[in-house]
Amino acid sequence: MIRATVWNEFVEEKIYPSVSSVYPDGIHVVLAQALGDELAQEVQVRTAVMQDDEHGLTDDVLAATDVLLWWSHLENDAVSDEIVARVQRRVHQGMGLLILHSAILSKVAKTLLGTSNDATGWRHGDKEHLWTILPTHPIAAGVPNPVVIPQQEMYGEPIDIPTPDELVFISNFEGGEVLRSGCAYLRGQGRIFFFAPGHEEYPVYFQPEIRRILGNAVRWAAAGLPAPARPTRTGEYPASGG
Template identity: 55%
Template sequence: MADEPIRVTVWGEGRHEKRDANVLAHYPDGMHATIAAGIAEHAGPAVTVRCTTLDDPEQGLPDSLLADTDVLTWWGHIAHDEVSDDLVDRVQRAVLAGMGLIVLHSGHYSKIFKRLMGTSCALRWRNGDDRELVWTVDPAHPVAAGVPSPIEITNQEMYGEFFDIPAPDELVFVSSFTGGEVFRSGCAWRRGRGRIFYFSPGDQDYPVYHHPDVRRVIANAAVWAAPSATREPTPISYAPTDWFAKP
């Protein structure tokens, strides 16, 4: 496994680009393509990267693709409810068996993230041309490697506390905004054999995924989240009473 590239699948909702000219201008090939390019740019030969979207067959993630994925990145916003519960079940099983999951920005409200966290994952937000400073609070963490502190994002949506998530196993980044808000913007957890990283910068209305330091963080997270050994062929089973069970 260590001698083979990490197989990264970038899943995107892909809807804003089809209906909003401003988003299309920032991401003419889709946000998913820009995210994928950033991972490939910064992780280099350590990864192979492919893209898929909600409107692809089987909502972009058939069993064959999940089985061939070491790390899945997830960006969604306006179509969370369209993601089937069956797909959420399958992604959850893959994570528990060892697949890494990188959840980006408004993916905090996705079915899969809420399932794995076991909380509402609600937060405060303000949509405006805000400035975000992303401060590194754990400089020794692999996801922070080569990243300046702070990362300055001049135009961004504000996300603020309270963020209804379980306490992270590792807190890597905290953001501040011009209104005085703060936010836990880079959080890591382990669920079963899988690693999860949430990174908040990346609203569709701004070209955040072109920012070199944001791209580096996501690439670092993809490498960090990769399974360190062969994934279990049989996912961990769970009982309906377990904390991470489907509600």
């Protein structure tokens, strides 16, 4: 059973009609529903929002989380440094992390990736074609190529992110811009996936293809990495093989 926590700053849904009309109960609720639909009996999902005590991410919650999904935008810089450090430690210990859309500019993303994550430009309302370029990757399983997103916010290259350990998706937009839109990283024992689609004014997270990608990404991120071998005595490691 995968234990997933969906975190959302839960601000824009309360103040902008253009957002509340799409996500009246919050983006986190729709993401949680998507995981339940895609992963069914494989997942237990909880949600947390910025307004909760300790942003809803206490040590106990994070210890009981295999994969953390993070959506944020307006309040990226208002997240407590203590909570950012907690998330970083848990990722290094093996917790998976999905960085969704504008959360690429969050302190969590910047801390773990070590870059500014700034894109060259942005524009609302473009059609996006999401292309699979690593079809053998588990996150791409069962995903049509391309996925067409009728309306989305364009982020364009160059974007100041590290070279991905695995580049699963790229996107192109109506203005000719391109973006590395599905990037997999390894940090410590944890797996991170940056997935760019998901602007708050458009029903991107209701699309079946996007939900499939999210479900696949949670499965992949939950796997983590094997812990390094520990020495049995100072300077000695267990022998491998027969």
